[in-house]
Amino acid sequence: MATVAELLQPVENDLETLLSDLRSLIGAGHPILQAAAEHLFSAGGKRIRPGIVLLLSRALSPDGELSSRHRRLAEITEMIHTASLVHDDVVDEASTRRGVDTVHSRFNNRLAVLAGDFLFAQASWHLANLDDLAVVKLLSRVIMDLADGEVRQGLYRYDTGQSFETYLDKSYCKTASLIANSAKASGVLSGLGNDRLEDLYRFGRQLGLAFQVVDDILDFTGSDQQLGKPAASDLATGYLTAPVLYALEERPALAGLIERELCEPDDLSQALALVRGCEAIPRSRALAEGFAREAGEALQWLNPSDSRTALLSLPEFVLSRLY
Template identity: 75%
Template structure:
């Protein structure tokens, strides 16, 4: 099975530079915020999102080289992603992420919220300094979408009558918007025409949606080590994802368990069994495969290069997490 490290190999040195630059960019803040931010960057993330920006940037570059603005865009992408994780952990009251204590469990909630705000503010400042209004709009939209997705998710807990469209919209906001808009922003910095910019956005959007659906399947089929959090934690929190929505179509009795918020003994276990007994996991897998294929097709126009080959492996990698 191919790993993220192998896929990102064409931009391995770029990612090393990115991490070094990020440490110096966030090093000018308050010592506690700096410590919180340092802790985030050392939590062993795969750097997938900035890696995608760097691969796109190299794949569309005429000479294969990166401009300073493309490097900075990748850094801003990672800052925004990391800031959103800190806030997510506070909202979800998660004590660990990828096996490392979360910022709020290491410091406190106030510091964690401020650390997330600090990173969003830093990202906005560096974004403004790119002096490209189109890119500012694209990445500002991401920050809006992240908050919007979190609010949508919070408001729709334990609501068994929510539509599949609402689930996809929330998934786009929380996961796919950053990939879609940062890919498009890389193209915008390179001066690509609107047709190519739309295809870059489509690639990021469909890859992000495939990624989210796979995550939602793993909530039912994965283990804690694989997930970085307890299995079935989304369902227990009342977040209804693709497998649950598909299962509700086959198993109407699931609705009652959800509506009473699994308040009786055995409710959550029964709900899990109903999802696993249905065809919901297979349907969700087919949906993820459809999104992955659509993301691949969106990049057919790219000229042959190591970066293009790496980008075309990403949809397959996203699906491979299921096996």
Template identity: 80%
Template structure:
């Protein structure tokens, strides 16, 4: 199976520069915040989001070269993503991410919240210094979406009345908004016309939704090591995803187990069995395939290039995580 590193090979050196620059950009005066930030950027990860920005920026460039504003946009994208992960881990009370201790488990909840806030503040500062109001609006919208998505997830816990549309709206805010708006921002910095900007936005939106649906399927089909967190942890915490929403349509009894928050012995195991017996996972896979197929079509306007080829392979890579 193709790896993320292989897909991002055309911008491998750009991503190395990005990590070096991030360490300079987040150079805070406070040693604890500095240590927390260093821990974050040393924890590995796919760097998929800044990689998409860099690939698009190269694909849009007449000579395939990157300008400083496109590089900075990729750095801001990674800052925003990392800040959101820190806050998510605090809310979810997760001890590890990607097999590495989370910031709050290594330092404290207070330091983690401050480190996340600091990264959001840093990203906003560098965003303003791009001197492009449209890009500022796009990435500011992302920060609002991330916060609202996390709030909605909390409000919808164990809520069996939520629809697939509400699930997708929350998924857009938590995952796809950053991909969609940073992709569009790369186009804005390249002075693209409105129709092509819309195509870039749609590419990021659809890819992000496919990515989230696949993640939610893996919560039921992968093991703890593959996920980097306990399997079925979303359902156990009351977060209802596509496989569960589909499964509730087939097995109304599943709703009753969820509504009583798995308070009785064997409730969670019974709920998991019902999800696996249902067509929920298969239907979710079809949904992810639909999003991935539509995402590829959004890049038809790009001229042939190594970067475009890598971008076209991304939707297939997202789906390949299921097999």
């Protein structure tokens, strides 16, 4: 299976440009915020989200060229994503991300919150300057969704009574909304009609949900090294994901462990054994496969191009992380 870098190859140069532009866009601010931003944009990262915007923009362009507004949309997408990561890391008290110190562990919590705010504010400013109300609405919705998802995640900790719908809504807010709405926004800037805009939105939504479910499965099946964080850390924190919700249907004993917040020494390992010992992981895998298939179906109408080929390989790539 192709790597991310290979998949994003048609927009490799665009992503290089994007990173240097981001550094200069953000570099004008306060020296410490600048240091935080520099650190963030050089911290590796796969750049899948801006990559999708750039691939779609090229795939939709009659001559395959990128307009400056499409480039700016990709930059705004990456700013919003990065801002949300900074805040997530503070909330989750994570000390590293992708093997690099998080902003709050390099500086402090207060500064990390401010750096995240600063990036959200920068993104909003550049968004407004695109002078397209439809695009402003789509991406400001994302900023609302990200906050909403983070709050919901906190509210439903250790709550074994939550519905599957609750989990999917939270996953949409935290992961899929940005991909779905920025994909749709690239279509708005390309002048597409409503039906096609809905297809772009659907592609991003289903791809984002597949991505999240795969992440949630890897929390139970991946190694610490593969995950970049301790395995089963979601469950340990009380975040109940697809594998846990499926396991609760099959293994009622799991509910008791979770409701007492896994406080006894053996609770976490018992809970893990219950999740791994039933159909929860295969069912979650089938769920992710369904989302990935729907994402691919949503873009079949694109004209042949390298960008289209890359986009249609993304759902398969997301699933390949499981094998």
